[in-house]
Amino acid sequence: MTEMTTIPTGDNLLLDEAKSDRKIGWLEEFLGPDNYRIVTGLFKTPASIIGFILIFIFILVAILAPIIAPPVGNDPMKIPRDGFSGEPQAPGSPWKKNVPEIPFWYEPLTGNKEWVHLLGTAQGQYDIFYGIVWGTRTAFRTGVIVVIATVLIGVILGSTAAYYGGWVDNLIMRITDIFMTLPYIMMALIFSSVLTPILGRSLLPPMIAMITFGWMGYARIIRSDILSIKERDFVLAAKASGVRSGRILFKHVLPNAIFPTLVLASLGIGDVVLGFAALSFLGIGTEIGYADWGQVLSFARNWITSLNRYWYIVVYPGLTLTLFVMGWNLVGDAMRDVLDPRMRGKS
């Protein structure tokens, strides 16, 4: 028995050597060396740090929305209207009807005693500032839910395909191929307009549509990750000691394969929000006046001949949406460099 302990045991030996070289923090202990490298790699480039700052600012805006823009009326997600006139109003014009309470930061920052339309109004006197601030909540809500659901579907299908192989794999991957043939925006558009009569106008139809046509990428990634993990010695050891295949998959293979997918997926929020905004720009989804960036931008569609006068309907919400997506893309770019196997050992 004493001999057994001196036999090198793969990864553990390397870990011990590394431990003797430098101190290992609790985070590295918890995540393991590979995943720790991924996490630290994310905080190394200036681009990804800018990305994190952008995301952090948006999270703050979403949490502090009631302080930044005090809700008017019962439903804060409805953009407050200053009357019903069609003509948009420029930023800084006075707010006459439905005036919100004045929060504590307002007077010191703007120097105004009365509440004005900070970023102007869109047609129908929807306040653009409110649309942007409360729209941040819509963005996070749709982004997070859609990403979680697509990852769940992708992981279940991808891991089943990879683990069982054979005809199961073939069937699942052919279904994936078929879904991949279909054009994403077109199918999301169609499915949500079929769902709208059933579910009514809300966030649900576009979200379900985006989930239905968005899981394929994750299924492919997790499948290829599992295929490589499956060949590792510890899986063989588990098989040899008679562990059931379902248990091997969920207890041994998945936890080792899933981390890169999870990180990639969390960065997919930017793309989901972009797609969602595109759908509501086309007039699919929530009812008119719901705080949502794509909705605010869609107001500009009726004014394309005079956009030089009403530039604020496009510029402010457009900038917000772009910065949001850019935050996730900057981090995602750093992520891709870290995950690229060719970069391994260089950082």
Next chain:
Amino acid sequence: MTNYIIRRLLLVPVLLAGVTLIIFGMLQLLGPVERSALYVVDFPKNEKQIDAVIKRYGLDDPFFVQYWRWLVGVQRPDTQGNIVRDGGILYGDFGYSRTASQEVIDIIKNRFPNTLDLALWTIFPMLSVGIWMGVKAAVNQNKFFDQAARIYSIIGTSFPTFVFGLLLLMLLYANNQWFLPGKMSDWVSILIYSGEFKQYTHLLSIDALLNLRLDIFWDALRHMIMPIITLSYISWATFVRVTRSSMLETLRMDYVITARSKGLKEADVINKHARPNAMLPVVTMMGGSIVGLLGGVVITETVFNYPGIGKAAADAAAQLDVVTILGLAIFTGLILIISNLVVDILYAFIDPRVRLS
């Protein structure tokens, strides 16, 4: 090679069945009553008549019975007693669009040439500039051009199409009317209706050239330039990234070092040895983007009011006209399956690893 093509061709019926099943399955989510409302112009108020409609069209039959009927239609005697086929998307009967008041197949016939026209003029700038930028960035790795290209690539992938399009409209149309949204100016459409302008191909820009009318050609271009810029701008961002990384990888290969060490000019090393080999992943992506253009570019067409397939789908979807969108979806699905097939087979000719296997 032959094996590869045969295997690829065998995949086509599978894809066709899958795509039609998915689209038909979406339609079946609606109950029989809602679906009967899609087909009947004056929707009856009382339940007996609704039941009769459901019976007549067999809307409560089992799923696959309805699916088959939807594919091939039904044989029915008409008023003179002749047997005629009714419906059947395989025969080109995509249904009747109530919001556009015409057959869906006619919408496709009117709109698809416009989508083709736009795709035709977008392909060249989209491919050439993107690849040029990617190669140049890789050759000048970490220098100014490379950094600029990378920043552009990040901004480009983050900039939503419709925001970019609206900004273009603001700068180039609302301010000074340099370029216009839509498809053609009024005087051109009057000319076309009057019949003086012969439509050979139904692609406006090509017809204008064939008729030797440069003024009409210029008018067509003026309407297409903003969508072309928008579509290219977004694809460039991804092209730069893929070309750059593929080129960087190739430049580190042994044969490039050999070429350099035997004293070849740097331009020859890059243009004759490295670039052709770095193009394979780029070609795959090129195929994808061209196929994407043919499938109708929903958002760009909608922003610029360009009457293509994508705009038709967006309009129908906004008015919840399910029959029309499903018809258009089937059509784009077909286009995508066929053009993907062509791209894959062409790719096999280009890639020696597939060609020689």
